[in-house]
Structure formats: structure tokens, C-alpha cells
Amino acid sequence: MHEKPRIVSGVEVVPLCDAVGPMGESLRRPLDETFPGTRPALWERTRAEAPEAFGPDGEWVLHFHCYLLRVPVGPTVLVDTGLGPDGSPASSWAPTPGCLPGALEEIGVEPGSVDTVVLTHLHSDHASGAVVDGEPLFPNARHVVQEDELKWLESEGGGVLDEVVNPLREADCLDAVQGQASLSDDLVVVPTPGHTPGHQSVVLGDDELMVTGDVVLHPVQLRDPAVKYLYDEDADAAATTRAALLKRLRTSGGVLAAPHLPVPFVQV
Structure with a gap:
């Protein structure tokens, strides 16, 4: 489903809820193991506030x-394509199949009308929805990925490489970039x-909005950016990246859009 959009610097930003739930048993750990070194008092504060x-x-939802x-x-x-359908690379651990196509349909967006897909990274919960039944779901879109991410994934192998990246390559939809790249006059990937x-x-713009993947x-981690995962x-x-990004947002008064947080927009 989609959630209430925001207009930021004239750009309409629509959060699309792909799924909600805990990790599957294969990846699930106690929170103090998932985020090692955290103090009990920090968890008490976070539970009270979020x-x-x-x-x-x-458990972490x-x-x-x-x-x-x-x-x-x-x-x-x-930005990102979610978990994908049953049988996708994420299905072995995801709480449910993703419902991105239905969320887009709710707001009247046809997959063929999407011009650019940015994959923040190539983990299965962010990239699996890009390819369905072996074909790109967004056939007219350039799919922007960092070259360093592709090199890393190629060294690792696995389902996302075979079932997402290679079909995008074969369809000539993959756009590998190095470093900062412009998507429009006021929109860049970094x-x-x-x-x-x-x-x-x-x-977006002068740090008015950042869609930050993971x-x-x-x-x-909003309360203590040093908390590791x-x-x-x-x-x-x-x-280091997290601390610098949050500092930028606090300086600019910008909005954080982070896919796994319980609310789609956070004023940090």
C-alpha cells in the first residue's frame, strides 16, 4: 500500500509500503546481537519513543x-524495488512477499512510466522486485547502481546476481555509475x-531530503549513530557514514527517508 506523500522542494515523495514484519528465523537474532554493543538503557529509551x-x-519489526x-x-x-514476489531471492527470509506492484497501482503509476530506478544496494530486500518472471518490471527505466556494488556482488555471487542483475543487463536496463551522479537538476545519487x-x-536539493537505504x-541508530549492525x-x-549523513540532515533541517524505520519520514 502507499502512505501519505510529502512535497519536498516541489517534488512529490510517495512512500510505498512493500511489507511489514520480522526477519525470518534464518537471520533473526536478539536485538543486542543484531546491534552489538548497545546498552540496556538505550533500548529502554528507544522502545519508549518508537x-x-x-x-x-x-523482536525487531x-x-x-x-x-x-x-x-x-x-x-x-x-528508489528500491523491495522484496519481490514469492520465489524471489528475498523469499527465504522475508516476512511476506512484497506488494510493490499493487502499491504503484493504487497511485495510478504504471511500471512502464517509471523513468529511473535507483537501487540503493543489491541486498535482496531492496532489489528483488526489479525483475519478475525473468523480465524487468520497469522496462523503460534505467536502473542505477554503483560500480563498486556490482563488483562486490559479482565476487559474492548468489540469487540477486543471477535473478536480478543479469536479467537487467541482458535487457540493457542497468546503468552502473561511479560516485555522485545526477538524476535531474535537483536530484543526485551519492x-x-x-x-x-x-x-x-x-x-534532493541542498539536503532537503535523503532516501538512505540501509x-x-x-x-x-538515530539515538546513537555509532550503534553497529x-x-x-x-x-x-x-x-562513519551514518554519523556524517545525520549531521548533514540536522544542519540542513532536512528529512530522512529510511526504508526500514517504522515511519517513512523522520525529521532528525
Whole structure:
């Protein structure tokens, strides 16, 4: 389903809820293991301030958001494509199949009308919805990925490479970039490495809005950006990236759009 949009610097930003739920058993851990080194007092504060991020047994409940950005006299940009359908690379651990196509239909957006798809990174919960039944779901879109992310994934292999990246390549839909790249006059992608080597975020204007993928995963990291995540490829680099990004947003008064937080927009 879609949620209430925001207009930021003239751009309509529509959060699309792909799924809600805890990680599957194969990845689920106690929170103090998933975010190692956190103090009990920090968890108590976070539970009080963001109770919707926790299930009845205290487990982490993830929200899986994608974001559609409608730029006036410019491109329609989708940031991330979610979990994908049953049988996708994410289906072994995701709480449910993704429902991105239905959310787009609710707002009257045909997949063929999307001009650009930005994949913040190539984890299965952010990229699997780009390809359905072996074909790109967004056939007319350039799919923007950092070159460093592709190199990393190629060294790792796996379902996202075989079932998402290679079909996008074969359809000539994949656009590998190096470093900052422009999507429109006021919209750019910027490297935000750590969670994965080629992780990137989307920045609107002078930091009025940042769609940040997995730079910030849980509300606990808003309270202490130094909190690390078990599944970061480079936890130290991720913490450095997170602290710098949040500092930029606090300086600008901008809006954070982070896919796994319980609310789609946060004024940090």
C-alpha cells in the first residue's frame, strides 16, 4: 500500500509500503546481537519513543518501504524495488512477499512510466522486485547502481546476481555509475558505503531530503549513530557514514527517508 506523500522542494515523495514484519528465523537474532554493543538503557529509551519498531516479544519489526519521487517537468524516480514476489531471492527470509506492484497501482503509476530506478544496494530486500518472471518490471527505466556494488556482488555471487542483475543487463536496463551522479537538476545519487561497499543514497536539493537505504536501519541508530549492525559489510565505515549523513540532515533541517524505520519520514 502507499502512505501519505510529502512535497519536498516541489517534488512529490510517495512512500510505498512493500511489507511489514520480522526477519525470518534464518537471520533473526536478539536485538543486542543484531546491534552489538548497545546498552540496556538505550533500548529502554528507544522502545519508549518508537514502540512500533518492536513486536510483542520484543523482536525487531521491519518496515520495507520503497519511495517514488515525482519531479515536476522531470523524471519519475523509484528508489528500491523491495522484496519481490514469492520465489524471489528475498523469499527465504522475508516476512511476506512484497506488494510493490499493487502499491504503484493504487497511485495510478504504471511500471512502464517509471523513468529511473535507483537501487540503493543489491541486498535482496531492496532489489528483488526489479525483475519478475525473468523480465524487468520497469522496462523503460534505467536502473542505477554503483560500480563498486556490482563488483562486490559479482565476487559474492548468489540469487540477486543471477535473478536480478543479469536479467537487467541482458535487457540493457542497468546503468552502473561511479560516485555522485545526477538524476535531474535537483536530484543526485551519492555514495554512502559501509552497509555494502557500493551503497548509495538519493539526495534532493541542498539536503532537503535523503532516501538512505540501509544507512539507518533501526530507530536505535538515530539515538546513537555509532550503534553497529551485525549484517553490515564494514560496520566501522557504516557508522562513519551514518554519523556524517545525520549531521548533514540536522544542519540542513532536512528529512530522512529510511526504508526500514517504522515511519517513512523522520525529521532528525
